[in-house]
Amino acid sequence: MEPREKKQKNVLLNEEEIFTLSLEGIILFTFLFLLVLDASSQKIWETRKGCIRSQGNIAGGYLFAQKTPSAYLNGDMDLFLQDRVAFTGSAFYSFALNRSNQTGIKANHAVFGGFNYHFLKPSRWDPYIGLSPGLGVVQIAYKDGDEIRGTPNTPVPLVSAAIGCNYYIGSIFHFFVKFQGVAGQVFSTLPAPSRLDELKFMVGLGWNLRLWKPKTKDKCEDKG
Amino acid sequence: MQRIRWLVVFFIALQPATNLNAQSNRAELPGIDTPLYKKQGGNLSVGLRNTISTFSHGNPKEAVTGAGGHLRLQLVNRVNTEWYADILPTNIRNKANRMDYHIGWSVMYYLIDPRGFNRKFTPYVVAGHCFDYTRIKINGENGESRKRLSTAVQAGIGCHYNITPKFDISLATQYMLHLGKELHAHEEEDGSIAIEEHKNAGWEGHLLISISVNYKFLQLWNPEKRSRKMFS
Numbered sequence: 394m395e396p397r398e399k400k401q402k403n404v405l406l407n408e409e410e411i412f413t414l415s416l417e418g419i420i421l422f423t424f425l426f427l428l429v430l431d432a433s434s435q436k437i438w439e440t441r442k443g444c445i446r447s448q449g450n451i452a453g454g455y456l457f458a459q460k461t462p463s464a465y466l467n468g469d470m471d472l473f474l475q476d477r478v479a480f481t482g483s484a485f486y487s488f489a490l491n492r493s494n495q496t497g498i499k500a501n502h503a504v505f506g507g508f509n510y511h512f513l514k515p516s517r518w519d520p521y522i523g524l525s526p527g528l529g530v531v532q533i534a535y536k537d538g539d540e541i542r543g544t545p546n547t548p549v550p551l552v553s554a555a556i557g558c559n560y561y562i563g564s565i566f567h568f569f570v571k572f573q574g575v576a577g578q579v580f581s582t583l584p585a586p587s588r589l590d591e592l593k594f595m596v597g598l599g600w601n602l603r604l605w606k607p608k609t610k611d612k613c614e615d616k617g
Numbered sequence: 618m619q620r621i622r623w624l625v626v627f628f629i630a631l632q633p634a635t636n637l638n639a640q641s642n643r644a645e646l647p648g649i650d651t652p653l654y655k656k657q658g659g660n661l662s663v664g665l666r667n668t669i670s671t672f673s674h675g676n677p678k679e680a681v682t683g684a685g686g687h688l689r690l691q692l693v694n695r696v697n698t699e700w701y702a703d704i705l706p707t708n709i710r711n712k713a714n715r716m717d718y719h720i721g722w723s724v725m726y727y728l729i730d731p732r733g734f735n736r737k738f739t740p741y742v743v744a745g746h747c748f749d750y751t752r753i754k755i756n757g758e759n760g761e762s763r764k765r766l767s768t769a770v771q772a773g774i775g776c777h778y779n780i781t782p783k784f785d786i787s788l789a790t791q792y793m794l795h796l797g798k799e800l801h802a803h804e805e806e807d808g809s810i811a812i813e814e815h816k817n818a819g820w821e822g823h824l825l826i827s828i829s830v831n832y833k834f835l836q837l838w839n840p841e842k843r844s845r846k847m848f849s
Contacts, residue, residue, distance in 0.1 A: 474783075474784075474832060474834065475781055475783060475784065477780070477781065477784075478780070478781060478783070478784040478832060480832065506665060506686075507665045507830055508665070508784070508830040508831075508832055510780060510784070510830075523830075524665065524667065524786075524828070524829075524830045525665065526665050526666065526667055526684035526685065526686070527684065528684070537758075542758075549706070550683055550684040550685075550704040550705075550706060551684060552667040552682045552683075552684055553667075576682060577682075577706075578706060578708060580706065580708075580714040580716075580754070580756065582757065582758040583756060583757075584756055584757050585711045585712075585756060586708050586711065586714060586756070
């Protein structure tokens with residue numbers, strides 16, 4: 394009997410505490426859900442300000458200097474500060490498309506941050522352009538005599554501009570297409586620098602959510 | 618008599634309502650209670666930029682693209698400040714590389730009244746100072762490298778293109794003049810690269826062209842309130 398009691402004492406939370414915690418969780422979730430429900434009454438194609446648009450996807454690319462395709466696990470988001478202006482951030486995790494005994498780019502991960510300008514007033518169609526400098530983390534395999542050697546993971550500043558379009562199909566989902574031009578070069582321990590000029594492209598289904606309800610005053614300000 | 622009494626009662630009842638209406642109309646009229654454009658002091662904006670550096674050591678072929686960011690804090694209507702950081706990697710004849718890291722600040726003076734950034738174009742002159750760290754390295758695993766920490770001054774011109782009053786694209790051209798020791802790489806007759814350091818080298822600089830996107834996200838203080846307090 395004694396060891397069983399000991400075992401019970403060792404448990405982090407007893408049943409009552411778990412019940413209280415889950416009740417608090419349910420209440421909190423309900424309030425947050427009501428908040429989102431209330432906010433989402435304004436559709437993204439009516440007012441973009443206060444919305445977040447995001448996607449996670451597989452992205453493709455083409456490296457001009459290496460003349461090879463590239464592939465990434467990619468995620469990006471637009472936080473609409475005004476109807477036509479959004480803060481944007483994106484991340485790319487690269488897959489190595491060449492074999493381990495081949496030279497070339499082994500890793501080309503990157504994060505970007507900037508602003509997008511959306512041309513049209515809120516509607517279902519939403520084309521945009523953006524400027525978003527970034528930072529890449531690059532690893533390259535190169536030939537040193539007969540040996541194949543690899544550079545350490547090297548941070549690289551990147552220059553980038555994007556063009557794309559969203560089509561909002563519902564209050565939560567949208568289709569998107571985006572092209573992003575990237576330019577940069579890596580030195581690291583390479584005998585000669587390697588250019589990282591690339592065109593990335595992504596297409597698919599994303600989601601959007603309203604985070605806050607803009608005031609009437611803000612909407613007027615946007616139009617000006 | 619009865620009618621007149623009712624008329625008087627009606628007008629007395631109507632009077633506060635018309636008065637209220639007059640007050641609200643007065644408040645809406647620009648230039649009477651509120652100025653035409655809001656004062657801009659206290660604006661804090663965040664910007665991300667792509668920088669092109671040309672004419673390094675007078676050589677127009679050594680054009681470099683780099684990336685960076687800045688914060689802008691506007692002091693008064695015509696004076697803004699910029700606090701920035703940049704990274705500029707340079708390829709030296711495929712044989713060596715140079716990395717320049719800049720951290721600095723600039724003061725911008727708007728040549729015309731920005732009018733709450735409701736004008737499409739706002740030209741400005743800019744001047745400032747920065748700390749810079751330079752490292753030149755011969756390419757390869759065990760390549761020779763040298764570094765230098767120095768300061769620089771920069772001045773130039775720029776222009777905001779205000780897409781909305783809060784959001785702008787800015788193009789600026791500045792000449793940056795490095796102070797202190799000069800560090801540079803040059804190609805020898807046999808094709809090899811040598812890194813040299815010169816004391817009191819005189820003018821050494823480069824032309825910086827930056828294109829940035831900026832968003833005013835916060836107003837740290839309200840200049841309207843301040844001026845009202847001062848004059849009350």
